[in-house]
Amino acid sequence: MAAVTVPTARIKICGLSTDDTLDAALALGVDWIGLVHFPRSPRHVDFARAAGLSRRAKGRAERVVLLVDPDDALLAAAVEAVDPDLIQLHGRENPERVAAIRTRTGRPVMKALGLAAPSDLAPLAAYAAVADRLLLDAKAPADAALPGGNGRRFDWTILADRDLPAGTMLSGGLDPANVAEALARTRLGAVDVSSGVESAPGLKDPDRIAAFVAAVRGAR
Template sequence: MSAAIPSARVKICGLSTPEALDTALTAGADWIGLVHFPRSPRHVDFEKASRLSAQARGRVERVVLLVDPDDALVRAAVESMDPDLIQLHGRESPDRVAAIRALAGRPVMKAIGVATPTDLEAIPAYAAVADRILLDAKPPPGAALPGGNGQRFDWAILADAVLPAGTMLSGGLDAGNVAEALNRTGLGAVDVSSGVESAPGLKDPDKIAAFVAAVRAAAG
């Protein structure tokens, strides 16, 4: 793998307050993620998401995270947030991903949970219909959340994998390990949520700044 990632990009996910969002923008994040999933401690309703999206418009790419949404929820998300990208973090099939992309008229990123090499076998089917793939740690059995659990998977699984351009890495990342993650996987995009929090759903400004700085340093 390359020792330096010249153009690594950063997504700060699960932002829920104007202050946290401003911190991410000031730090230089490339994407901001707004979670619409009521079981998540990072959930924002569409009224709040609309305000946060407007705050970020023109400054960063705005992502809405949805979990197994029906058509009505997709339409509501697009209408309220006007997102630049829709992140699907549930058990959506490739056909459903394609249908959501067509319905929304927006690019789509599909999250795939990874625990063993066999989990990578799903990538080609999703890469054929999604604009970007996100590899996240597969949640443990019985977990309430499909992501944002602060766990990482074994990056060695990706050593010989042929991954689509733009594949993003997530799962258990923080300022202390993101440089290693970039260097070991060779990927050029990372997504963090719990790794920049002081408590579930509570973003820490210093951790956000440190995470972005660590990515930029690794890419330098």
């Protein structure tokens, strides 16, 4: 019997903000690079900086701009400056707003959903109907200043036996040491990392990026 080939999971490095760390990610052949436009984040880049990074990555990886509850003016500015291949929504956007953003911008949209318990999967079907991709992250703690997983992982077992939409991406507390286990447990085909490849908040580490990519590509 012929051996079954398991596709390597696709990789997104989010929160890139410098030429050298972007170049390190691109040289490793990552699939997406993420540019965060959210002033309260340590990974925030203004649109002038994001535009330069986006141009540098064009044709080498898909470019993602991360926005949090953007209004129409911010959306227009983001599309004009960054020319994103994908818009990542990381706020409290409801399914109707996600659909409206996709229509208004003409760009694919990925919606992040915070998970802590099985009940948090209830809205998944409604978002899957309007978004091009879903990103499953850890739910932000009640007292968190920032949306998203804040470097925390959720209990991956809540995804067991779930029929998740194609293209669903896993995030939340991933790093070079645990990403292979995460892939084995969830069987998802795409992963997103930010703080797990940093030496300090907002400071990406090329060596940790390389270790993460190697761990993903070595996972089976």
